[in-house]
Amino acid sequence: MNYKKLVSFLFIFAISPIIFCEESKEIEINDDIESEETNEIKTKSTTKNFSIYKFFIGPAIAVFHSQDKLYKEIHQEETLTPMIQIQANISPHFSLWSDLGFFYNDGYFADANTIQSEPKAKIYHLFFGLGVKAQMNFSNDANIFLKAGPSLMYYHRKQNLPATPSTISKTGFGATIGTGIQAPIKNNFYITIFGDYMFNEKTVKNPKYPTRSKRINLGGFLTGLGLQYKF
Numbered sequence: 266m267n268y269k270k271l272v273s274f275l276f277i278f279a280i281s282p283i284i285f286c287e288e289s290k291e292i293e294i295n296d297d298i299e300s301e302e303t304n305e306i307k308t309k310s311t312t313k314n315f316s317i318y319k320f321f322i323g324p325a326i327a328v329f330h331s332q333d334k335l336y337k338e339i340h341q342e343e344t345l346t347p348m349i350q351i352q353a354n355i356s357p358h359f360s361l362w363s364d365l366g367f368f369y370n371d372g373y374f375a376d377a378n379t380i381q382s383e384p385k386a387k388i389y390h391l392f393f394g395l396g397v398k399a400q401m402n403f404s405n406d407a408n409i410f411l412k413a414g415p416s417l418m419y420y421h422r423k424q425n426l427p428a429t430p431s432t433i434s435k436t437g438f439g440a441t442i443g444t445g446i447q448a449p450i451k452n453n454f455y456i457t458i459f460g461d462y463m464f465n466e467k468t469v470k471n472p473k474y475p476t477r478s479k480r481i482n483l484g485g486f487l488t489g490l491g492l493q494y495k496f
Contacts, residue, residue: 319354320496321455327489329368329390333482339372339386350457350491357402362412363395364441364461366487386424390483392463393417394441407448416441418465420483437483439465447493457491 396414445459
């Protein structure tokens with residue numbers, strides 16, 4: 266082997282570990298970058314699966330159909346009910362919902378003695394509900410849904426009859442179940458057609474006659490139309 270070949274061989278042999286180390290470092294750096302990108306993608310995917318990625322809020326108008334016999338006798342009509350509806354999607358098929366509503370109605374005791382009492386009566390309800398909604402999606406981001414959850418209702422009635430208290434105020438816990446259709450209309454606005462039933466019964470005692478009590482149904486059907494904006 267001549268001198269030039271020997272020098273070339275020794276030079277290549279000497280720098281080969283450095284080249285190998287540099288290549289190894291590049292491979293390690295690339296692997297670290299790929300690993301970080303993979304972890305970032307997994308984190309984003311996990312965050313998307315378990316975060317609130319659609320939020321809806323808007324007004325609604327419903328008709329309240331009472332199931333209480335006395336309510337029907339006094340007021341003899343259905344009641345318009347303004348509402349605020351909130352929805353937060355937590356997955357493609359499930360969301361959290363919350364409703365807040367209020368209604369007021371004047372009534373009349375047909376059998377009341379106008380000399381001893383005032384036949385007019387006033388009543389109003391304030392109700393709040395929340396729960397989980399299951400959604401089955403179809404074309405153009407529309408869905409059919411079922412919902413259920415606990416509810417809270419405040420009931421107040423004012424009257425002037427000889428044998429009954431002038432005011433009755435009660436708060437009762439109950440439950441709400443419902444169904445409906447939600448569909449987009451334009452520019453992140455959605456329309457909802459819904460039908461709910463509120464279960465809420467309460468025992469009312471007469472302070473003038475402690476032995477007398479009456480079971481009243483604070484709940485009933487709600488059928489209505491809502492408009493929500495999606496954030």
